[in-house]
Every structure is written in structure tokens, then in C-alpha cells.
Amino acid sequence: MTPQTTKTATTPDESTDVLRLENVTKRFGNVTAVDDLSFAVHEQEILGFIGPNGAGKSTTFNCVSGSFPPTEGTIYYRDEDVTGMPQYELVKKGISRTYQTFRPLNDRTVLENIELSQVPDKLFSVSDLRADTTERAWELCERVGLEEYAHLTPEEVPHAGMLRLEIGRALGTDPDLLLVDEPFAGLTSEEIEESASLFRSLREEGTTLVVIDHNMHGLLDLVDRVVVISFGEKIAEGAPQEIRDDPVVQKAYLGGDVE
Ligand SMILES: Nc1ncnc2c1ncn2[C@@H]1O[C@H](COP(=O)(O)OP(=O)(O)OP(=O)(O)O)[C@@H](O)[C@H]1O
Numbered sequence: 001m002t003p004q005t006t007k008t009a010t011t012p013d014e015s016t017d018v019l020r021l022e023n024v025t026k027r028f029g030n031v032t033a034v035d036d037l038s039f040a041v042h043e044q045e046i047l048g049f050i051g052p053n054g055a056g057k058s059t060t061f062n063c064v065s066g067s068f069p070p071t072e073g074t075i076y077y078r079d080e081d082v083t084g085m086p087q088y089e090l091v092k093k094g095i096s097r098t099y100q101t102f103r104p105l106n107d108r109t110v111l112e113n114i115e116l117s118q119v120p121d122k123l124f125s126v127s128d129l130r131a132d133t134t135e136r137a138w139e140l141c142e143r144v145g146l147e148e149y150a151h152l153t154p155e156e157v158p159h160a161g162m163l164r165l166e167i168g169r170a171l172g173t174d175p176d177l178l179l180v181d182e183p184f185a186g187l188t189s190e191e192i193e194e195s196a197s198l199f200r201s202l203r204e205e206g207t208t209l210v211v212i213d214h215n216m217h218g219l220l221d222l223v224d225r226v227v228v229i230s231f232g233e234k235i236a237e238g239a240p241q242e243i244r245d246d247p248v249v250q251k252a253y254l255g256g257d258v259e
Helices: 057-065 087-093 110-116 127-143 159-171 189-204 216-222 240-245 247-252
Strands: 013-028 031-043 046-050 072-077 095-097 177-181 208-212 225-230 233-238
Touching: 013 057, 013 208, 031 057, 031 072, 031 208, 031 225, 031 233, 046 057, 046 189, 046 216, 046 240, 057 095, 057 177, 057 208, 087 095, 095 159, 110 127, 110 159, 127 159, 159 177, 159 189, 189 208, 189 216, 216 240, 225 240, 225 247, 233 240, 233 247, 240 247
Parallel strands: 046 208, 046 225, 095 177, 177 208
Antiparallel strands: 013 031, 013 072, 225 233
16 A cells, blocks of 8 residues: 555645546446546546446446456556456555445444454454554544444444445545545435535545545535546546536436536
């Protein structure tokens, strides 16, 4: 993993690509979920990755995070070809992600779920690490605003808390690049603003983020730049305001305004 540095700048460094996809295609049988997709994510950027239902967003995340390899194309992480690398290797390099469908251990507390996200299984049995991981889990609970739920099980936590638990678990591996899948789904506007400010502060600390969401309003207010896909292909890329006004994007979203 890239060593932790304390960065204070909040503008993306466009000269450095943290992630680069070149001509990535993913087919499932005769379904082409991602079609010759190329884009880059700059250092300390918050990139919005949007598209209508079934456009191929989650499949792209799955290729980047190592759930499965692309059928064709190349994925670079900090200029290293990581195409097809398994998830555990990518996590060690600094890539972490959240999932649309929560996957907590329901028989463990929120704190334990975050604690377990930090260490590989084989290390967890080493007792010396236990105190460190518990302390770090507390820090992460506080970081994502879960202190009051720390000793509850996931089933006792409200929806907004579960989204934060996903983020807390993803932060457990100390990522350099965080892929966030639908963090605003089902949140009130106040909760969206709280989550957005958490993402901004992660960026200020040096994390690069790619965020998928259907809530265009919350997302376009947060991100620096946007990549839009439809039927697996990139149809637009640019600043949030350009994307909001882009007729091609509006047409892809059922002919309506992107709001
Ligand atoms: N494991 C799979 N097997 C077969 N087809 C799949 C598989 N995963 C995704 N697909 C198909 O690939 C296409 C893209 O799906 P994907 O879930 O990546 O879209 P998405 O943009 O994330 O959609 P949503 O916004 O609804 O989550 C869809 O047609 C989907 O049915």
C-alpha cells in the first residue's frame, strides 16, 4: 500500500492518474456489460461515475476491485497493470470498495464488523494485534459517525447507519483509492450532506474517490468531474455543470433533466 502521507491540498492533481482503464470490455455470455471503456481518475479527485440502471457501473467496479477480470482491456493502478489481479492483492495495494448490498456479519457488533475489516484472517489470531485493531475500529466508528451504534448488531442499525458501516468497513483496509457504490440511496438530504462532507474530508486527507449514485443532485454537488456511461459505453465526461446540461446525458436518463 502507498505510505500514508498527510496531504492538505483539496484540488485534484491532474498530472497523476491513480487509476486508468484502457479499452475495458466485460461480457457475460452474449451480454456486453462494459464496452470498450476508457477513463482515468486523478490523484485526490472525487470522480462521479454515473449512468442509467444496467449501464455497467457495478460491473466496472467489480473489474477494478478484482471481483472478476475484464474480458478485454487493461486496468492500471498507479501505472501498474493490475488487470485480473484478485481482490485481496488489490486491497493490499490500496484499493477498497463499498457494496450496494450490505454484507455485514449480523452476529457481530458494528465495532467488531469494522475491526474484522482491518486484518487478514491469519493475523487476527495474533493476540498482540487485537488491542491495536480495536482501537483503530473505534477511531473508524467515530470517523464515520457510528459511535452510538458501536455495540449494536447491524440489524439494529438504521439505514443511514448501515451505509456508514459499509464506508467504515471499506476504510478498515486504509485505502488510497475508495470506490463507493450508491452511498446516498434512501438518505434524506441532511444525511446526504453529512455523507458528502465525510467524503470531502477523506479527500482532504489524501484519499481518491470514485462514487456511483443515482441521486444526481447529491452526487453532482460533491464531485469534481463526472464520467457517464450508457449500455456499457462512455457517453460523456466533464465537469458536473457540463454533465447536467449535456443533452446526450439527459436523453440517456429517459429524456428528463439530470436532477
Ligand atoms: N454476473 C452477471 N451475469 C450476467 N449479466 C450480468 C451480470 N452482472 C451484470 N450483468 C448485466 O450487465 C449489465 C450491467 O449491469 P450492472 O449491474 O453493471 O449495471 P449498473 O449500471 O450497475 O446498474 P444499476 O444502476 O441498476 O446497479 C446488465 O445488463 C446486467 O444485467
